[in-house]
Amino acid sequence: MEINHFIGVDVSKGTLDFSLAQLGKVVYHLRVPNSNTGIVSFIKEIKENFNVDLSFTIFCMEHNGIYNNILLSFLKKLKTNIWVESALQIKQSQGMMRGKNDKVDSGRIAMYAYRYQENYIPWNPPREVIIQIKQLLAIRSRVVEAIKQLSTPIGKDAEIFFAKGDLKLSRKCCDCSIKAMKKDVKAIEKQIKDLIQSDTYLNNLLKIITSVDGIGLMIATTIIVTTNEFKNFSCAKKFACYSGVVPFEHSSGSSIKKRPRVSHLANKTVKKMIHLATLTGIRKNGEFRDYYERKKAEGKHTMSVLNAIRNKLILRIFACVRDNRLFEKKHQILLA
Incomplete structure (x- = not known):
């Protein structure tokens, strides 16, 4: 699909700043109230003055929690292309920046959408029960x-x-x-x-996730909501990275060499929940406790061992959800 227009939106509690990018340049800006009336006025302006076809337009905005709700609900009804991106991702893509305000930010978001349009991931709205x-x-x-x-x-x-x-x-x-x-x-x-x-589907999903050792109701529910019923995350490794349990190498030539560490850029709530599940797993008799004690006896660092178990938990959850089955020990791969 060829996109002709890119609209960056800086969302705040009371206002929406829209910037329209065309042919790699921001050509229009408008600030309107954060309401259906304000959104209608902006769409009317761009259709009349720039001949914008919403079917070939991307609306890009940052994650702003409940402040996004009015705009997302309105755009969903129009069946246009919606891109909700991490604020940090947009910021780090800009390089060195000086100064900011709502108008500038909306322009930067529009240009981000234009430059990285090949990375466009359509917004997948959660169901009402998930909300x-x-x-x-x-x-x-x-x-x-x-x-x-x-x-x-x-x-x-x-x-x-x-x-x-x-x-x-x-x-x-x-x-x-x-x-x-x-x-x-x-x-x-x-x-x-x-x-x-x-909800039949959610109930089945809960049974599958809680069948994994150490996973209880609140941990399973947090994972279901965070992954949007596994629609936003289908790859266990990507979710592990998002949860901050994947170690990354830090080295440069022969002068800089650090032990691999997990990144602080993570969903801390999910990371905490997975960590609690890990602690539950090693406290009771079973394979996780045996694995933990064996690796400690080999001289492995405590957090490295715990992190390995956190990864294994995520891999098991995603494998069971993918295969739509309960976790059974006879199906598991022996821990290394």
């Missing part, structure tokens, strides 16, 4: 963080720094709140489970 689960996961995360904040100053270590009477009072004040929030967490998890069980 609902994602919102519940976000709320759960906030409640868990609040529990952590309330629990920290009244932990066992606090006994050293507080008088007994003060410590007892602090615990009494927070106990009810902590108990109530823990009930909220359980209620949220039940809502998530009910939503998944109400």
Whole structure:
């Protein structure tokens, strides 16, 4: 498909900055309210003044969370080409830059789409049930963080720094709140489970993922939402890289030689979840624990061994999803 126009959009809470690139040059800019009315006014302008055919146009924007929702919903109805790209990816592709504002940023996004159009990946909208689960996961995360904040100053270590009477009072004040929030967490998890069980495909996907040792409801749900039901990620190695568990070499000639390290450019939430699954796997008797102890006895670094297990978990999950089957030990390849 030949693309004739590239539109970069800088999205903010209240406004949308549109820049139109044609023949490798930004030829038009317009700022409109972040609303359906604003989007309609921009599309009307470019159709009248630049003879834009939306079927041969790409709208490119950065991941901006909920601020993108109005624009994405509108463009989805128009069935035009949508490209939602990582802000860091766009920034690093620009080289050295000086200064920024919304107008400049939208122009840079438009030129990014023009220069790298061969890398265009169509936006794959999540289903409504995935959006609902994602919102519940976000709320759960906030409640868990609040529990952590309330629990920290009244932990066992606090006994050293507080008088007994003060410590007892602090615990009494927070106990009810902590108990109530823990009930909220359980209620949220039940809502998530009910939503998944109400959807045949998701319920089957959950059973497959949780059949892998160490993977529970919340870890499986996070993976399902992050991969958009494995539509955005079909390759286990790419997802492992995205999750920050793939080590990369750092060397240059004979003067610079560092031990391979994982990149800090990763989805930290997924990485944390996979790490928790790994710790669960090595705590109980089984192959992961045997593998961990064997590699430690060989002198391997602890984090290197844990990272290897994290990779194995991801590979197993993707293999089972690909083959649409539950994980069975008799099917596994023996750990090296």
